[in-house]
Amino acid sequence: MNGRSLVPFALVVTALACGTFALHGCKSEEVRVANLEFREVDGGVSGFTCAEAKANLLAPATPPLAQRTMTRCGGNGRVTFVADLVSMAGGNPRCSPASIGEWCDSHDCSPVASSRVCLERDVFDATSAEAAMTAVSRELRALSGSIFTADAPDVSAIIRVVATTQTCDELKGKTRDPFDCTKLVGCTYSCPVSMGSLSGPVDMQLDLGLNIPALLRIYDQICLEGVYVCARTPFGTKELCTSREPPACTK
Amino acid sequence: MRGVHVRNTIVAATTSLAVGCAPSKPPVAAASVTVVVRGDDATAVAVKDAIRKDTTIPVELRVAEPPTAPGTDTTKSDSDAAEKSLAEAKKAYVDGSFAACMRLVDGDDTSTALLVDKKVALAARFAFWRVACRVGAGLGAEAEKEAARFAVSGYELPSDVGIASPDVETMLVRARQTVTAAASVTAEFVHPPFRGDVFVDGVRACTTPCSVDLRPGGHVFVFEAEGFAPEVRSVRVDKSAVGANAIRFAPALASPELASAQWARLYARSPLADGTASMRLLSRAVRAPRLAFVDVDGGEASRLRGALAESGAVTARGERTGTSARAGAELTVPLLRDLLVQGKVTEPAPKLWASPWFWATVTVVAAGVATGTYFLLRPPEQRTEVRF
Numbered sequence: 001m002n003g004r005s006l007v008p009f010a011l012v013v014t015a016l017a018c019g020t021f022a023l024h025g026c027k028s029e030e031v032r033v034a035n036l037e038f039r040e041v042d043g044g045v046s047g048f049t050c051a052e053a054k055a056n057l058l059a060p061a062t063p064p065l066a067q068r069t070m071t072r073c074g075g076n077g078r079v080t081f082v083a084d085l086v087s088m089a090g091g092n093p094r095c096s097p098a099s100i101g102e103w104c105d106s107h108d109c110s111p112v113a114s115s116r117v118c119l120e121r122d123v124f125d126a127t128s129a130e131a132a133m134t135a136v137s138r139e140l141r142a143l144s145g146s147i148f149t150a151d152a153p154d155v156s157a158i159i160r161v162v163a164t165t166q167t168c169d170e171l172k173g174k175t176r177d178p179f180d181c182t183k184l185v186g187c188t189y190s191c192p193v194s195m196g197s198l199s200g201p202v203d204m205q206l207d208l209g210l211n212i213p214a215l216l217r218i219y220d221q222i223c224l225e226g227v228y229v230c231a232r233t234p235f236g237t238k239e240l241c242t243s244r245e246p247p248a249c250t251k
Numbered sequence: 252m253r254g255v256h257v258r259n260t261i262v263a264a265t266t267s268l269a270v271g272c273a274p275s276k277p278p279v280a281a282a283s284v285t286v287v288v289r290g291d292d293a294t295a296v297a298v299k300d301a302i303r304k305d306t307t308i309p310v311e312l313r314v315a316e317p318p319t320a321p322g323t324d325t326t327k328s329d330s331d332a333a334e335k336s337l338a339e340a341k342k343a344y345v346d347g348s349f350a351a352c353m354r355l356v357d358g359d360d361t362s363t364a365l366l367v368d369k370k371v372a373l374a375a376r377f378a379f380w381r382v383a384c385r386v387g388a389g390l391g392a393e394a395e396k397e398a399a400r401f402a403v404s405g406y407e408l409p410s411d412v413g414i415a416s417p418d419v420e421t422m423l424v425r426a427r428q429t430v431t432a433a434a435s436v437t438a439e440f441v442h443p444p445f446r447g448d449v450f451v452d453g454v455r456a457c458t459t460p461c462s463v464d465l466r467p468g469g470h471v472f473v474f475e476a477e478g479f480a481p482e483v484r485s486v487r488v489d490k491s492a493v494g495a496n497a498i499r500f501a502p503a504l505a506s507p508e509l510a511s512a513q514w515a516r517l518y519a520r521s522p523l524a525d526g527t528a529s530m531r532l533l534s535r536a537v538r539a540p541r542l543a544f545v546d547v548d549g550g551e552a553s554r555l556r557g558a559l560a561e562s563g564a565v566t567a568r569g570e571r572t573g574t575s576a577r578a579g580a581e582l583t584v585p586l587l588r589d590l591l592v593q594g595k596v597t598e599p600a601p602k603l604w605a606s607p608w609f610w611a612t613v614t615v616v617a618a619g620v621a622t623g624t625y626f627l628l629r630p631p632e633q634r635t636e637v638r639f
Contacts, residue, residue, distance in 0.1 A: 016623065030631045035638050083639070143639035152635040159637065198635050 032199035036148065036159060038188060039205035043130070044137030047206030047230065048163060048186030050223035065185050065227065066136045067129035068165050077123035079136050079185055080164050082171060082178075083148050084111035086235045088156040088192050095191030097209045100158070101229065101237040109235035112157065113175050115149050118168035136163055136185055154196030160189040161204065162231045179231045187230035206230055282596050283311040284559075285539030286587070289524060290547025294579050298547055298555075301580040308588055309597055315537045317519065318511035333365060333373050340380050341414060349388035356380040359485070366471045367483055371453035375406035382423060383415040394419075398426035403468030404452045435464040436490040439497040440474070447476030447500070459500070474500040477513055478532050510536040525556055531563035543590055545583065553579035557586045559594040567593035 039046040044066075051062040069077035089107035093099040103109070121139040126132035140163070148159075163185035164171075171178045188204045208226045229237050286302055288295045299314050340355040356377050365374040378401040385394035401423055412420050440449045442459040449456045449463070450473040456463045459474070465488050472484040479502035488496055505513060514536045518529040525544050534542045540562050548554040553573040559566050569589040571582040591597040603609050 016619070030633045032633065032635045033638060034635060146639050148637040148639055150634070150636050152637055154635075195635050195637075196633070198637070202637070 032197070034152075034198045034200060034202050035144075036161070036190070036204050037201045038140060038161075039203060041205075044133050045140050045186070045188065046204070047188035047227065048137050048140065049133055050186065050206075050227050052224070063129035064133040065224070066126075066133035066163075068183060068185055069123045069136060070126050070129070070132050077126050077132065077135075078165065078167075079121055079123050079139060080166055080168055080171070081117075081119045081121065081140060081143065082162045082164065082168075083117040083119075084160045084162070084233075085115040085149070085152060085155070085157040085195065086111050086160050086189070086233075088158065090156065092156045092192055092194070095207075097207050097226070097229070100192065100235070104235040105237055109158075111160075111175060111233060112153055112155065115153065117148050118171060119143065120168055152195040152198065154194075156192055156194050158189045158192050158235070159202060159204065160187065160230065160235075162187045164231075175233070177233055179233065181228055181231070184227055184231050187227045189230055282541065283313060284541045284543050284587075284591065284596065285313045285315050285537055286543045286545060287315050287317050287533060287537060288545045288547060289317050289519075290545075290579075291549050294547045294549035294553070297580040298545060298583045301583045302587070305584045305587075308584065308591065310591060312587070313539075315539065318515045318533070318536045319519065320515040321512055329364060329368060330370055330373060333361060333370070333377070336361070337373070337376050337380065337411075340384065341411065344380070344384060344387055344415065347387070349384050352380065352384035353388065356384060363471055363483060363485065366450070366453035367473050367481060369450065369453050371406070372409065374453055375401070375404075376409045376411055378404065378406055379409050379411055379415075379419075379423070383411075383419045386416060386419050386422065394422060395426070398422045399430065400469060402426040402430040403466050403470070405454075405466070406452075430466050430468070433467055434490060436467050436488045436496060437462050438465050438470075438472075438486075438488055440472070440500065441497065442474060442476065442500040442502070445476050445478070447474050447479070447502070449474055472498060474502055476502060477517065477528055478505050478510060478535055479503065480505050480509060505532075505535060507536055507538050525558040525565075525568065527565050530558055530560035530565050534560050534563045541596065543587060545586065547579050549579055551575075553582060555579060555582050555586050557590050559590040559596070561594060561596075566595070567591075569593065 041049055043049045043064075048066065049064060051064050052067075066079075069079045071077055086109050088103065089109055091103055091107060093103035121142070123132060123135045123139060126135045140161070162179060164179055165183040165185060166178075166180055186206075188206050190202045190204050193202065206223070206226050208222050229235075288298050288302075290298065302312050302314055305312065336355050340352045343349070343352040343355060362374045362377050365371075365377070378397065382394050382397045382401060385391075385397060408420065408423060412423075439462040440457065440459050447459050449459060449461065451463060451465065452471055453473075459476075467488055467490045469485065469487045472486055474482040474484075482500050482502040484498065484500075486496075486498065510532050514529065514532045518524045518526075518532065521529070523529055524533075525546055530542065530544060533544060534540065542560045544558050544560070546556045548556070552575065555571045555573075556568075557570070558568045567590045569586050571586045571589075573579060573582050588597075592599045
């Protein structure tokens with residue numbers, strides 16, 4: 001048996017190896033699916049029911065932020081949902097507003113630019129501020145099933161969905177402070193998660209840390225500032241928005 | 252200056268590479284080996300076909316037929332001619348034509364030729380009629396001389412003695428008595444290095460080296476050895492010359508035709524056909540300095556025996572046994588390959604690990620296995636899909 005006679009054997013082995021490779025290539029992908037589950041609160045989706053400002057005796061019922069989606073002269077409004085993966089800058093803080101806020105005040109918790117999804121939706125039948133709030137929540141729920149990201153980067157991050165009246169074109173390319181706080185409609189986010197091992201339902205809410213009943217009295221203010229904190233980019237509690245949108249025109 | 256140095260270095264490196272890549276030896280013409288196959292017709296034909304069709308053995312294989320006995324017996328015609336001469340001599344004797352009688356039986360050549368052919372009875376009849384014709388012709392002295400030669404040769408009285416005159420028989424008996432009474436003489440026969448048979452006056456006497464006691468007088472010695480032409484000596488053994496009777500034969504090598512005849516007679520059907528003597532004779536017979544002999548036993552289980560001879564000396568022997576009668580042809584080439592390697596005519600197949608192809612194959616296989624293993628064992632690609 002000389003060496004040349006081994007060549008067919010080698011070719012067969014190589015072909016088998018390539019075949020194995022090809023076969024393995026066909027089944028080599030494992031996809032984990034995570035579904036965002038927007039927590040429901042009284043009146044809509046958590047984070048999308050906050051009111052314009054603190055209620056007081058003069059204005060006992062401030063309109064919800066969702067009214068910003070309504071056109072001043074009537075007709076269907078428009079809302080833009082912006083979903084981001086906000087990196088926790090390598091850290092994995094506890095899932096509480098305070099812990100996340102502290103962490104991100106000292107770290108650069110910026111969105112992963114490649115993961116941003118911007119979706120504009122019409123807000124139908126919003127004849128009142130409450131109706132607008134309901135419509136915004138409805139449009140958010142209507143996104144169920146559509147893909148936010150097909151291949152999330154393997155980072156520790158929170159998933160955040162911001163609703164604003166800014167258009168996608170206005171937001172395009174803005175990774176730092178893209179949101180005009182006077183145009184925010186709502187915001188919700190998840191606990192910090194490791195995207196590389198994420199699967200199953202992901203709880204989305206605007207956690208305001210209101211587990212002390214006394215704080216409920218100042219709910220509106222906290223809720224509004226919660227939206228500002230949530231929507232701040234980079235994520236954090238510093239330099240929150242203080243401006244106010246003029247009252248919406250009601251027809 | 253630096254450029255020239257670089258150029259020279261490149262030229263030297265290129266030359267070294269070229270020399271290294273070139274064959275280290277000039278091409279050598281393939282060795283030639285003659286193959287003789289012995290066996291029954293069908294098996295032998297299949298074996299010969301296998302040899303002719305083979306392209307794997309790196310020597311030129313030439314198939315030769317095993318020698319067969321000559322078709323015509325030349326000694327038969329010589330005997331017929333001798334019988335005819337004797338018949339005519341007998342007739343001439345009866346007719347009283349003694350001169351013609353002598354002319355027909357005289358001459359040593361015919362007698363010697365008959366003795367070489369071991370036709371002792373015919374030679375004795377020639378000797379007898381030489382005596383009888385001379386007795387008839389009244390040549391007493393010559394008749395006595397021929398009678399003495401007859402007696403020295405030790406011939407028996409032929410049946411023709413009844414036709415001739417009783418004087419002839421009387422003379423021959425007297426001559427025998429005289430010769431028998433004389434002291435015998437020892438003749439020594441030597442033929443180094445091969446042994447051979449010595450025939451004295453047509454009768455086998457001994458095998459060299461040997462000595463024979465002979466009656467003093469003229470004798471015809473014939474020396475026969477395998478691979479040599481018969482050597483004939485007509486010698487007068489004389490008791491007076493002590494030591495002069497040592498006879499050293501120096502026969503000529505047999506011609507291929509004679510060697511063929513000898514092999515056919517001695518070994519064509521002999522189980523010793525692959526022996527040293529047979530191979531030496533066969534080499535000469537088929538004019539092959541390098542000879543392979545394959546003996547095919549096409550029984551229920553084929554058995555092939557082979558021998559390889561280089562210049563007549565056996566350098567390799569081998570045997571292969573198959574499981575069926577048809578396996579003979581398949582066994583032939585492996586047997587020949589064994590013989591040629593064993594006889595150092597061809598190099599043995601290089602060790603597998605010595606071949607660059609082996610290592611190339613091992614490398615490819617190892618790479619293939621490593622690749623396959625990696626892809627088999629590696630964790631699958633994972634991605635996380637997030638949906639609203």
